[in-house]
Amino acid sequence: MTTTKLPIHLQDSTLYRTQSYINGQWVAADDASTFTVDNPSTGAIIAKVCNLGAAETERAIDAANKAQKAWRARTGKDRAAILRRWFDLILANAEDLAQIMTLEQGKPIAESRGEIVYGASFVEWFAEQAKRVTGDIMASPNASNRMLVMREPIGVCAAITPWNFPNAMITRKVAPALAAGCTVVLKPAEQTPLSALALAELAERAGIPAGVMNIIAADSERSIAVGKVLCASPIVKKVTFTGSTPVGRILLQQSAPTVKKLSLELGGLAPFIVFDDADIDAAVDGAIVSKYRNAGQTCVCANRLYVHAAVYDQFIEKLAVKVRSVLKVGDGFAQAVTQGPLIDDAAVAKVQEHVKDAVDKGAKVVMGGKAHALGGRFYEPTILSNVGEDMLCMREETFGPVAPVVKFTDEAHVIELANNTEYGLASYFYSRDVGRIFRVAEALEYGMVGVNTGLISNEVAPFGGVKQSGLGREGSIYGMDDFMELKYVCLGGI
Ligand SMILES: NC(=O)C1=CN([C@@H]2O[C@H](COP(=O)(O)OP(=O)(O)OC[C@H]3O[C@@H](n4cnc5c(N)ncnc54)[C@H](OP(=O)(O)O)[C@@H]3O)[C@@H](O)[C@H]2O)C=CC1
Ligand SMILES: O=C(O)CCCC(=O)O
Numbered sequence: 258m259t260t261t262k263l264p265i266h267l268q269d270s271t272l273y274r275t276q277s278y279i280n281g282q283w284v285a286a287d288d289a290s291t292f293t294v295d296n297p298s299t300g301a302i303i304a305k306v307c308n309l310g311a312a313e314t315e316r317a318i319d320a321a322n323k324a325q326k327a328w329r330a331r332t333g334k335d336r337a338a339i340l341r342r343w344f345d346l347i348l349a350n351a352e353d354l355a356q357i358m359t360l361e362q363g364k365p366i367a368e369s370r371g372e373i374v375y376g377a378s379f380v381e382w383f384a385e386q387a388k389r390v391t392g393d394i395m396a397s398p399n400a401s402n403r404m405l406v407m408r409e410p411i412g413v414c415a416a417i418t419p420w421n422f423p424n425a426m427i428t429r430k431v432a433p434a435l436a437a438g439c440t441v442v443l444k445p446a447e448q449t450p451l452s453a454l455a456l457a458e459l460a461e462r463a464g465i466p467a468g469v470m471n472i473i474a475a476d477s478e479r480s481i482a483v484g485k486v487l488c489a490s491p492i493v494k495k496v497t498f499t500g501s502t503p504v505g506r507i508l509l510q511q512s513a514p515t516v517k518k519l520s521l522e523l524g525g526l527a528p529f530i531v532f533d534d535a536d537i538d539a540a541v542d543g544a545i546v547s548k549y550r551n552a553g554q555t556c557v558c559a560n561r562l563y564v565h566a567a568v569y570d571q572f573i574e575k576l577a578v579k580v581r582s583v584l585k586v587g588d589g590f591a592q593a594v595t596q597g598p599l600i601d602d603a604a605v606a607k608v609q610e611h612v613k614d615a616v617d618k619g620a621k622v623v624m625g626g627k628a629h630a631l632g633g634r635f636y637e638p639t640i641l642s643n644v645g646e647d648m649l650c651m652r653e654e655t656f657g658p659v660a661p662v663v664k665f666t667d668e669a670h671v672i673e674l675a676n677n678t679e680y681g682l683a684s685y686f687y688s689r690d691v692g693r694i695f696r697v698a699e700a701l702e703y704g705m706v707g708v709n710t711g712l713i714s715n716e717v718a719p720f721g722g723v724k725q726s727g728l729g730r731e732g733s734i735y736g737m738d739d740f741m742e743l744k745y746v747c748l749g750g751i
Contacts, residue, residue, distance in 0.1 A: 264296070264303045265360050267353045274454035275306045277474050279313065280320035281467025287312055292476035294451060297363035297598040297634050298588040304361075306450050310479045314442065314486040317471040321413045321440040322492045324468025329410045329438035333387040336436055340384035343463035347377040347428075347456070354424060354455055359589040361449050362423050363597040363634070364551055366589055376425035378716040379732060380432045386737055387436035403748040408741045410438030411518060412494035415487035417444050417480075417508070419500045420600055421554045423452035429720070429731045430497045430520075431456075431470060437740040442471045442493070444483050446500075448600055450474035488512045495740065498522070499556075502680075502725050520729030520739045522556065522721060524654045525682030528675035529559035529711070530697070532668070533567040535687035536709070541575045543711030544660065547685055549584060549638055550712075552596050553658040554604070556726075557683035557705070557714065561651050562662040563671050569664045573642055576660070577624050584638045586629050598634035599657055605634050608657035611650040612639060615661060620644050625658070646674065654680075668693065676702045682722035685711055704730075 263273050275291075276283040284307070291305040328336070347354065355369035362369070395404040414434045418426040427443060434441050445453035450472075457472045475483050487493055488511035498508050499522040512519055529547060531540045547559040564572045587594040599605050605628070612626050625639030636658055644651065644661040651661060665671040675684060684703040688694055698706045704722040707713040714720060719730040729739045 264301070265356050267356060269350060269353055272350060272353050272455040272458055273304075273357065273451065274458055275304050275451075276454075277307055277309050277313065278454065278457040278461070278470075278472040279317045280324075280471065281461065284309075284313065286310065292447065294361055294448065296360055297448075297600055298590075300633060304451060306474050308479055309473045309475050309483070311482045311486045314473050314483045315490075317442045317473055318413060318486070318490050318492050320468035321442050321471055324466060325413055325440045328435075328440055328466065328469050331438070333390055333436070333438075336438065337384045337387040339464050340380055340387065340432060340436060343460055343465065344377050344380040344384060346459040346463050347373065347380060350455075350459060351377075354452065357451050357455055358423055358449075359597070361451050362420060363589050363600065365594045365597050368551060369589070372422060372425050375714070375716075376422075376428040379425065379428040382716040382732070383432035383436040383737065386433070386734070390437070390737070390741070401749060401751050403751055405746040405748070407744045407746060409744050411740055411742050412439060413492050414439045414441050414495045414497060414740060415443075415493045416441055417484060417487070417496070417498045417500065418446060418453070420446035420448040421551055421556075423449035424456065426499045427453055427456055429736075430499075433731070433736045434497070434740045435465070435469065437737045439495075439740050440469045442473060442487065444473045444475060444480060444487070447475070447477045447480060484508065485511060488517070489515065491515050494518065495520070497729075497739070505727065518739065520731065521727040522731060523682070523725065523727040524680055525556045525558070525722065525726055526560045526652075526654055526678050526680040527557060527683045527685060528701075529562045529684075530671055530675060530686035531562070531564040531568060531572055532686065532688040532690070532693065533565040534690050534693070535568070536689060537568055537572055537575060539709060540572065540687040541579050543685065543687065543707070543709070544576060545579055545583065545711070547707070547711030548660045549580070549596060549658050552599060552636070554600060554656050556654070558656075559660070559685060559711065560655055561675075562660055563665050563674065564662055566664050566666045569662070573623055573640065573662055576662075577640055580624065580638050580640065586631065586635050586637065596638060596658060599636055600634070602634065604656060605636060608636055608655060608659060611648075611653070611655045611657070612641070612659060614649040615641050615644060618645060618648050620648060620661065652678075668697070672697060672700045676700075679725040680722070681724035682726035683707065683713065
């Protein structure tokens with residue numbers, strides 16, 4: 258653990274871990290190497306984190322495998338009690354966890370506090386679900402047979418998580434895995450390992466046994482080797498990943514030789530449609546939440562806004578007024594800030610590229626459209642009008658605070674445009690016509706549809722996408738299914 262002076266004040270400084278966690282031990286890299294983590298608001302180095310690799314990952318898999326037998330043998334009720342202690346500890350330490358998150362991820366402290374509660378909700382939910390695993394008895398076509406179906410934990414799971422939700426993407430994977438009786442080896446993103454390691458510290462205090470939850474921190478280069486080991490291992494039975502579609506494809510490919518089960522939460526290109534019968538003020542509020550949460554760095558962010566011609570000017574005007582009045586860019590720790598920095602220079606470059614491409618092709622900058630005066634990784638909340646389908650921001654996930662607004666006139670055509678993508682994660686629309694609500698919700702080729710709301714995520718909802726946005730669902734009553742196998746037992750000679 259670190260004993261050097263921390264860059265922030267924590268009530269409990271022992272949550273600020275820089276070593277990885279394998280088999281209940283805090284460990285450094287075999288070669289003692291480290292990587293730096295910075296504060297995206299200032300660029301200041303906030304930690305040197307041990308940089309683990311392939312050999313340490315093999316040991317973590319081995320530990321998870323050894324722990325698996327005893328963990329799965331416990332009752333669901335027993336596992337639930339331990340998860341519940343983890344949940345209580347996360348909430349008891351919520352302020353420290355939020356401080357760590359804003360420090361390494363940059364999001365406004367209010368959003369970090371919200372994410373800790375959101376992340377904890379998955380631990381509570383799956384602690385409850387651990388007690389509710391059931392099987393089935395089927396009517397046999399043969400009178401002398403009896404047919405049973407049991408649910409069993411799949412075994413050792415690998416989890417790879419992104420930087421945009423450094424807490425909730427971990428709990429949304431680890432909690433259902435542990436509840437089901439699986440053990441886990443998790444690799445967080447290079448940019449946000451501290452939140453993951455703090456969660457491991459609390460897991461240890463909660464009594465999660467050695468080897469059941471292991472965390473391997475690594476920089477981007479070593480992450481590739483870690484990923485290869487996790488995918489190639491015949492011991493690992495499942496990979497669960499949140500991140501970009503290209504990396505999802507790599508993991509799928511790497512897992513083919515060992516025929517693993519995969520859950521993939523990948524990129525999105527969410528359409529946000531405002532029909533002419535919509536409540537425009539509500540649509541503006543929904544667009545702000547959906548587009549600018551986490552500075553536009555979520556996979557369910559509205560990426561493409563389609564607004565009916567009859568309300569287009571009114572919508573843009575109201576959106577611009579609201580963005581100016583409610584969004585404040587700055588350091589996530591500063592008072593009243595709602596928009597932190599982007600995660601790194603590459604993220605800023607991607608946003609700049611999308612805006613430049615749009616402007617070059619004829620888009621009009623309604624507001625923003627440039628780096629914020631604060632400099633660094635801060636980018637102005639941006640609205641673009643006169644947008645066309647050929648622009649990059651309409652074809653690729655921008656992952657930044659840019660709202661391209663397109664005019665449409667026809668319901669069938671806008672559905673066609675919304676569906677004209679390889680992605681299928683979240684979609685949104687605003688309408689007060691009940692017939693249209695059903696028609697459009699059914700026609701959108703997406704895993705999730707928000708109707709008259711821009712915020713759809715919670716622990717009860719099945720989160721996930723169709724097409725190349727991924728495989729499987731997280732959270733909800735279905736979230737443990739991906740961590741369990743069905744076993745059919747046939748009793749003969751009755
Ligand atoms: N669906 C979503 O929620 C997310 C989507 N994205 C999208 O992806 C874009 C790029 O973001 P980025 O952070 O690069 O996302 P990545 O998909 O590259 O990273 C997500 C996670 O995967 C790890 N990873 C990357 N490559 C490999 C590999 N070959 N083997 C094993 N693990 C790997 C990363 O580790 P490391 O950090 O060490 O490289 C990180 O833990 C964003 O602009 C956005 O469009 C990004 C994050 C989340
Ligand atoms: O962006 C992601 O990777 C997850 C979306 C956050 C959420 O709404 O759960």
